[in-house]
Amino acid sequence: MTAGLADIAGEPAVTPDGHSISLTVNTGLAAEIERALEVGCAGVGLHRTEFPFMVSPRFPGEDEQIERYREVLEAFAPLPVTLRTLDVGGDKPLPYFPSHDENPFLGWRGVRMTLDHPEIFLTQLRAMLRASVGLDNLRVMFPMVSRVEEAERAAALLRRAHAELAEEGVLTAIPAIGAMVEVPAAVYQAESLARRLDFLSIGSNDLAQYLLAVDRNNSRVASIYDELHPAVLRAVASVGEVGQRLGKPVSLCGSMAGEPAIAPLLMAMGLESLSMSSGRILRVKRVIRTIPYSAAQALLEAVLACETPGEVRRLVNAEMDRYG
Ligand code: PEP
Ligand code: MG
Numbered sequence: 344m345t346a347g348l349a350d351i352a353g354e355p356a357v358t359p360d361g362h363s364i365s366l367t368v369n370t371g372l373a374a375e376i377e378r379a380l381e382v383g384c385a386g387v388g389l390h391r392t393e394f395p396f397m398v399s400p401r402f403p404g405e406d407e408q409i410e411r412y413r414e415v416l417e418a419f420a421p422l423p424v425t426l427r428t429l430d431v432g433g434d435k436p437l438p439y440f441p442s443h444d445e446n447p448f449l450g451w452r453g454v455r456m457t458l459d460h461p462e463i464f465l466t467q468l469r470a471m472l473r474a475s476v477g478l479d480n481l482r483v484m485f486p487m488v489s490r491v492e493e494a495e496r497a498a499a500l501l502r503r504a505h506a507e508l509a510e511e512g513v514l515t516a517i518p519a520i521g522a523m524v525e526v527p528a529a530v531y532q533a534e535s536l537a538r539r540l541d542f543l544s545i546g547s548n549d550l551a552q553y554l555l556a557v558d559r560n561n562s563r564v565a566s567i568y569d570e571l572h573p574a575v576l577r578a579v580a581s582v583g584e585v586g587q588r589l590g591k592p593v594s595l596c597g598s599m600a601g602e603p604a605i606a607p608l609l610m611a612m613g614l615e616s617l618s619m620s621s622g623r624i625l626r627v628k629r630v631i632r633t634i635p636y637s638a639a640q641a642l643l644e645a646v647l648a649c650e651t652p653g654e655v656r657r658l659v660n661a662e663m664d665r666y667g
Contacts, residue, residue, distance in 0.1 A: 348625040352383045356628045358610075362636035365616035366624050367425075369596055376418050379621040386422035388544065388618025389484070389596040390415050392467070393435050401439055402463060408470035420478045425544070425618075426471050427523070428464065428497070429457050430486035433549075434560055448558065453487025453523075454497055461500060468504035472515050481518040484544055488522040491535045497522075498540065523596075524582050525549035533582045537591040544618070545582055547597025551575045570599040571655040576608070576646060583612035594618055603630040604659045607639035608646060633666050 357363045367388030368379040379387070395403050395411050403411075416424050431437045432444070432452030444450030457464040468483070475481035485497045498520050505517055522529065522536050525546030529536060537543055547570060552559040554575055557568040569575070579595065586593030594616040599605045601623030607630060609617055619627065642662050649655045 348629060351625060351628055351632065354628070354632065356385075356631045358631055358634065358636040358639070360635040360637055362610065364610050364614070364631060365594075366628055366631075367423075367594070367616055367618040368621045368624065369618050370415060370621075373414065375621065376415055379624075380418060382621050382624045384422075384621070384624055385616065386419055386480070387415060387424040388594050388616055390424060390426045391430065392426055393429055393431050396429060396431060396437060397435060402466075405466050405470045405473070408467060409474045412471050412474035416474055416478050416480060420480045423480050423482055423519075425482040425484050425521070427484045427486055428454065428467055428471075432456055448552070454485045454493050455487060458493060458496055458500075464497070464500055465504050465507075468501050469508060472501075472504055472508055472518070473513055475518065476513060476515045479516045481515075482521065482542070483518050484521045484523060484542075486523045486546070487526060487549070488524075488536065489526040489528045491532060491539065494522045494536055494539055523549075525553070525597075527553055527578070530578045530582055533585040534589065537585055537589045537593075540591070542592045542594070543582060543586060545579055545593065545595040545597065545614075547575065547579065547595055547599045550578060550597065551599075554578060569652045570597075570602070570605065571652045571659065573647075573649055573652070573655060576655065579609065579614075580612045580643070580647060583609075583614050586615070587613040592616070601627060603627050604663050606630055607634045607662070608643050608659070610636065611639040611643035630663075630666075634662070638662070638666075 356366045365385035367386045368384045369389040370376050370387050371391035371394045430453045432442050433448045442451040488494050519541040521540050521542035523546040524543050551570050557564045592615045595614050596618035600617035601619030603626045606627045645658055646655050
């Protein structure tokens with residue numbers, strides 16, 4: 344941890360004019376859990392559950408999954424931990440369950456696959472619920488939602504898993520349920536999703552990829568994969584506005600949450616939490632503690648009037664220079 348930054352590890356993420364935001368971590372591997380606990384955070388905004396599925400020679404069973412989920416839920420309790428249901432396909436293939444998609448990024452990904460296999464989905468949801476017994480800090484989030492019915496069906500399966508467990512005598516609270524907004528269709532249906540769910544979380548890595556039609560892992564087009572593209576910023580701002588209007592929390596868990604120069608803009612868009620890798624938390628916290636909310640709001644207004652990523656970048660960099 345850089346000296347100076349370490350001093351704010353125990354301090355809240357509050358602007359000089361008193362606006363707070365939750366800074367949470369993204370986890371997946373056990374080592375990430377340890378690192379996150381060291382820097383101090385408000386919980387886990389995204390736990391990617393796919394890693395054990397990717398390194399295993401077959402689908403891990405319910406008990407095996409419980410162990411993994413319990414580890415992270417227990418490590419952060421009583422802070423909230425958002426477990427994302429299996430998000431394979433796209434850039435995360437499962438060797439023992441190939442999708443045979445010609446275009447995996449537009450194919451059988453995330454909740455599309457798990458809804459087609461309720462036995463896989465229910466096993467995971469049961470494992471999450473069983474892992475949370477006695478802790479009650481679980482939140483469940485569904486990836487790659489592009490239709491309202493997907494969110495409804497996934498939430499219904501979660502309630503079914505909960506009812507099954509209750510019949511078996513396993514009692515636990517129904518967790519908060521959310522969807523990732525990472526497909527342009529979900530941006531335009533954010534209001535319908537928010538009315539049906541407890542929270543939304545913007546997956547800006549995929550959202551930028553799909554909005555800009557740029558493969559996020561293709562180095563040839565890397566220079567036009569740009570989170571400061573006005574279309575990306577307007578999409579994020581519109582979801583933030585929906586959350587504020589409906590009183591539903593919206594977070595962002597893609598890599599732009601961990602960019603100190605962008606975080607104040609996201610805060611001004613009304614996002615109530617930003618989730619990032621643990622190595623980013625303190626730098627983002629420092630900028631939040633430095634730039635007043637009123638200045639972030641003025642910056643956002645100017646940024647939303649920009650027509651090119653270059654104009655946005657100039658404004659954002661000038662603001663960073665102003666506050667050192
Ligand atoms: C995202 O798409 O922004 C995201 C957080 O999910 P992943 O990077 O795991 O696809
Ligand atoms: Mg994603």
